[in-house]
Amino acid sequence: MHIFYTPDLSSDHFTLNEEESRHCSKVLRLGVGDVVYLIDGRGGLYDAEINAIHKKHVELKVVRRQTEFGKRNHYLHIAIAPTKNIDRLEWFLEKATEIGIDEITPLICDRSERKIIKEERLDKVITSAVKQSLTAYHPQLNQAISFSELMKQELVGERLIAHCMEDDAKQFISTVVSKHQSYLILIGPEGDFSPAELSTALHNGFKPVTLGNTRLRTETAALAACFEVNYINR
Numbered sequence: 001m002h003i004f005y006t007p008d009l010s011s012d013h014f015t016l017n018e019e020e021s022r023h024c025s026k027v028l029r030l031g032v033g034d035v036v037y038l039i040d041g042r043g044g045l046y047d048a049e050i051n052a053i054h055k056k057h058v059e060l061k062v063v064r065r066q067t068e069f070g071k072r073n074h075y076l077h078i079a080i081a082p083t084k085n086i087d088r089l090e091w092f093l094e095k096a097t098e099i100g101i102d103e104i105t106p107l108i109c110d111r112s113e114r115k116i117i118k119e120e121r122l123d124k125v126i127t128s129a130v131k132q133s134l135t136a137y138h139p140q141l142n143q144a145i146s147f148s149e150l151m152k153q154e155l156v157g158e159r160l161i162a163h164c165m166e167d168d169a170k171q172f173i174s175t176v177v178s179k180h181q182s183y184l185i186l187i188g189p190e191g192d193f194s195p196a197e198l199s200t201a202l203h204n205g206f207k208p209v210t211l212g213n214t215r216l217r218t219e220t221a222a223l224a225a226c227f228e229v230n231y232i233n234r
Contacts, residue, residue: 002028002036003131007138009040012062014048021058024050036060039130041138045069069136074233075157075182077103079150080222081189084113090125092219096226097129097139106144111191117144147197151204157182161206162221164192170210173228183229185209187222 004020016024024030030050038046038060047064078101083089093104104126108115123141130138158177162185163170177183186193186201193201202208211224 001134002030003134004036004038005041005127005131005138006038006046007041009038009044009046009062013051014038014060014062016058016060018056021054021056024058025053035063037134038062039069039134039136039138041130041136043068043071043136045134045136066136070134071137072100072102072230072233073180074229075102076100076226076229077105077157077182077184078187078222078226079105079107079145079184080187081109081112081218082106082114082117082144083218084190086114086117088217088219089117090122092222093122093125093139093141094129095223097126097135098133099223099226100135100230101139101226102137103140103142105142105150107150107186107188108144108146109189110147110194110197112189113191115144119143147193147200151200155184155204157184159184159186159201159204159206160209160225161186161193161198161201162209162211162225163188163198164215165195165198167208170208173209173211173225174232176207176209177229177232179233185222185225185229187218187225190218 032050034050036048038048045066046062048060048062051061052059106117158181211221
């Protein structure tokens with residue numbers, strides 16, 4: 001199954017860009033009459049037939065379309081502090097996309113060791129995972145934002161913060177959320193959230209949660225939260 005990500009698809013006729021066209025004709029060695037699959041990142045999955053192959057572009061015609069392909073019954077937004085080793089954040093984005101996530105916000109915290117990221121590169125990691133996992137919905141990657149700025153936004157849905165500090169109020173995600181809702185989960189940096197950040201989050205309606213008895217890396221904690229929410233809504 002050969003899949004191409006085509007967010008600008010708007011009609012039954014489509015031309016792959018130069019890079020995708022080269023991959024289609026030179027790497028995959030597909031020819032006129034072959035059928036490929038297109039995903040638009042908004043729930044659309046399309047069967048498309050190759051109509052013509054030119055030196056720098058490949059022309060396609062949509063022959064079958066499905067809408068809301070793989071639509072999930074909940075909305076998951078994870079705000080995660082970028083890891084010092086960017087490869088770990090990329091790993092999380094890849095795996096979370098495969099499991100199921102709708103929105104990711106890089107969160108700059110008091111103890112963040114990395115405060116600058118390249119969203120374009122991270123978005124390419126997500127796109128690659130979308131194609132690999134046949135996910136018709138492309139997760140939204142937001143620009144990095146500070147913890148304090150996030151707290152100023154109008155936040156909707158169930159709000160959770162996972163932290164490592166001693167706190168008798170912490171519960172497992174499964175005990176504090178309802179099914180089929182919108183969720184925002186905060187995951188802190190390697191040094192955890194600061195006490196001031198935790199206090200601010202609780203003041204803004206976030207519920208403290210635990211992800212288990214062991215200390216998890218940032219990207220592992222985020223993926224564990226992603227898995228648990230999807231499992232609850234399975």
